[in-house]
Amino acid sequence: MLAVVPLSDTDVDTAPAADELRDGIVADLRTDLGDGVIDSHVASGDDVWVRVSAESWAAAGDALRRRGFTYFCFLSAIDWMPSPYGNGESDPSAEPDEDAAAPEMRPGYTGGDTRFQLLARVVDPQRHVGVTLKADVPDTGEQLSMPTWVPVYAGANWHERETAEMFGIAFVGHPDPRKMYLPGDFEGHPLRKDFPLLARMVKPWPGIVDVEPMPEIDGGDDDTGGES
Amino acid sequence: MTMLSERQQLSYIAAQAADARLNVELETEGMTLNIGPQHPATHGTLRIIARLDGEQVVWAEPSAGYMHRGYEKLTEVRTFPQVTALINRIDWLGSFANEVPFILAAEKLMDIEAPPRAQHIRTILFELSRIANVGLFLGDLGVQMGAVTPVFMAFRDREYVLNLIEGATGGRFHPNFDRIGGLKDDLPKGWIDETKQVMKKLRRFCDEIEDLLFGNEIFQSRMRGVGVIPADVALQYGLSGANLRASGVDWDLRRDQSLPMAWDKVDWKVWTHPDGDSWARCWVRLQEVRESTKIVDQLLDTIPAGPVMAKVPRIIKVPEGEAWVSTENPLGEMGYYVVSKGDLGPFRVKIRSASFNNMSIAPWVLKGVYVPDIITILASLYFILGDIDR
Numbered sequence: 001m002l003a004v005v006p007l008s009d010t011d012v013d014t015a016p017a018a019d020e021l022r023d024g025i026v027a028d029l030r031t032d033l034g035d036g037v038i039d040s041h042v043a044s045g046d047d048v049w050v051r052v053s054a055e056s057w058a059a060a061g062d063a064l065r066r067r068g069f070t071y072f073c074f075l076s077a078i079d080w081m082p083s084p085y086g087n088g089e090s091d092p093s094a095e096p097d098e099d100a101a102a103p104e105m106r107p108g109y110t111g112g113d114t115r116f117q118l119l120a121r122v123v124d125p126q127r128h129v130g131v132t133l134k135a136d137v138p139d140t141g142e143q144l145s146m147p148t149w150v151p152v153y154a155g156a157n158w159h160e161r162e163t164a165e166m167f168g169i170a171f172v173g174h175p176d177p178r179k180m181y182l183p184g185d186f187e188g189h190p191l192r193k194d195f196p197l198l199a200r201m202v203k204p205w206p207g208i209v210d211v212e213p214m215p216e217i218d219g220g221d222d223d224t225g226g227e228s
Numbered sequence: 229m230t231m232l233s234e235r236q237q238l239s240y241i242a243a244q245a246a247d248a249r250l251n252v253e254l255e256t257e258g259m260t261l262n263i264g265p266q267h268p269a270t271h272g273t274l275r276i277i278a279r280l281d282g283e284q285v286v287w288a289e290p291s292a293g294y295m296h297r298g299y300e301k302l303t304e305v306r307t308f309p310q311v312t313a314l315i316n317r318i319d320w321l322g323s324f325a326n327e328v329p330f331i332l333a334a335e336k337l338m339d340i341e342a343p344p345r346a347q348h349i350r351t352i353l354f355e356l357s358r359i360a361n362v363g364l365f366l367g368d369l370g371v372q373m374g375a376v377t378p379v380f381m382a383f384r385d386r387e388y389v390l391n392l393i394e395g396a397t398g399g400r401f402h403p404n405f406d407r408i409g410g411l412k413d414d415l416p417k418g419w420i421d422e423t424k425q426v427m428k429k430l431r432r433f434c435d436e437i438e439d440l441l442f443g444n445e446i447f448q449s450r451m452r453g454v455g456v457i458p459a460d461v462a463l464q465y466g467l468s469g470a471n472l473r474a475s476g477v478d479w480d481l482r483r484d485q486s487l488p489m490a491w492d493k494v495d496w497k498v499w500t501h502p503d504g505d506s507w508a509r510c511w512v513r514l515q516e517v518r519e520s521t522k523i524v525d526q527l528l529d530t531i532p533a534g535p536v537m538a539k540v541p542r543i544i545k546v547p548e549g550e551a552w553v554s555t556e557n558p559l560g561e562m563g564y565y566v567v568s569k570g571d572l573g574p575f576r577v578k579i580r581s582a583s584f585n586n587m588s589i590a591p592w593v594l595k596g597v598y599v600p601d602i603i604t605i606l607a608s609l610y611f612i613l614g615d616i617d618r
Contacts, residue, residue: 049550071463074565106569121552128485154465154592158587
């Protein structure tokens with residue numbers, strides 16, 4: 001009754017063939033989506049990032065699923081705008097920095113043209129390899145919107161609800177577009193960089209008084225874990 | 229009728245109305261049952277809204293967010309070493325295991341690796357967190373089914389494990405012990421022998437639970453065949469950990485990816501179960517506690533000598549880049565997508581917690597079950613509220 005049935009080969013050694021494997025994934029996606037694939041980045045033997053166009057977002061999920069990436073890991077977004085409030089470690093009482101007044105957006109791997117980027121990860125449970133997919137959210141000046149992944153990955157449901165309320169990105173075709181965590185009448189989108197962290201606004205970070213300049217040394221001793 | 233006073237008339241109308249309401253209810257037109265947010269059968273403040281037809285659930289929907297603490301936002305105003313103090317509190321029963329994937333992601337971006345001794349001790353503490361976490365689950369499981377004894381046994385034996393974690397790290401629940409580049413301290417004297425004794429106790433605890441709970445006929449009849457999740461649905465919803473392996477998917481991140489940890493240096497087994505029901509999920513977890521005690525035992529014998537901290541700068545600046553690291557935590561796959569801009573703190577951290585995905589399948593799996601099964605299915609899916617709400 002309690003027989004244990006391993007379904008997949010356990011001796012998968014991805015390390016030597018990693019480059020071929022991940023380059024192959026990008027090539028497969030290019031075959032499926034054509035110009036929909038904008039850019040890709042392969043960290044050899046480690047991970048792969050693929051940026052697709054907003055129009056190809058739903059198709060990309062579908063293509064990956066048919067290629068064996070059946071495990072849905074997560075879906076979220078990134079706001080690439082530098083925070084206008086500093087990182088909280090700098091003196092909160094100081095006037096806003098001149099550099100911060102003209103924020104320069106630096107997108108991460110595979111680049112990006114818009115402030116918001118969707119980010120999702122799916123994994124192939126047989127080959128034990130994952131893909132991080134990105135797409136620029138087109139900034140039309142109105143409500144930001146992207147197609148939903150729910151018909152492809154049912155697990156995207158909650159993730160899209162969370163992303164929608166935290167970043168203000170509407171998912172077109174989502175079956176249940178309610179708020180996930182926030183109260184129904186909550187205003188604003190907390191994970192946007194221009195949403196102030198009110199606790200820090202009201203009361204400066206208490207750790208700030210302890211900060212003293214540290215000697216610039218390369219070596220470290222036992223407590224280099226970095227407290228303070 | 230004209231004899232009746234106004235007061236009598238009013239009470240007559242009220243009685244009629246009450247009868248009418250009763251009739252409507254008896255016709256089982258359907259009712260909405262609200263479980264939580266403070267119901268004792270839900271651990272933490274999860275709220276389930278269930279629409280019932282008689283005893284059967286038409287649809288049910290968990291409502292999260294009563295404990296959302298906004299960790300993803302808070303990480304953006306912390307330095308990298310400070311973040312571990314926050315993420316300790318995501319899955320509070322297995323705190324140390326929360327720290328590891330984040331530290332590994334930061335180390336990956338900095339292109340450093342902890343010394344072998346630190347990797348070893350990290351793995352030991354990671355597995356102790358699993359034992360403390362899942363051990364309590366096994367006891368809690370009984371309570372949710374009306375069997376009170378196992379929870380006392382679980383709390384008793386978890387105490388030994390917490391004492392070990394406290395002995396090594398100084399914190400019972402929130403160790404905050406993992407550092408970028410290694411660990412805060414080495415193990416204290418006598419800890420290894422003590423741990424071996426405790427592992428023996430824990431194996432005995434597993435045997436007791438297996439006899440007492442899993443061998444119980446009532447337990448079996450309430451768990452077997454209830455809440456069946458097929459493998460393809462489980463994958464689609466992103467179920468991970470024991471929930472996925474109980475659906476027959478042989479996938480464990482400890483074995484199936486290369487991380488600078490010590491799991492590949494010892495001999496252990498990944499358990500799966502073909503059934504996919506509540507029973508299978510609990511049974512796989514029981515086996516995993518046993519395997520964890522074996523992993524710890526073997527690791528204790530082979531701890532390499534050397535420092536527990538790599539050479540890292542006093543002020544940690546993480547180079548610009550993006551990294552994803554996930555590990556097989558007690559609840560399932562826990563991962564951090566860390567974006568750094570070369571500052572003292574992360575630019576963005578996406579926390580992928582296991583319970584969020586594990587619970588998102590609840591509307592699917594609760595459809596059509598009977599009311600008492602809601603509790604057993606939720607218990608077997610096993611979630612920690614902090615892990616859903618973050």
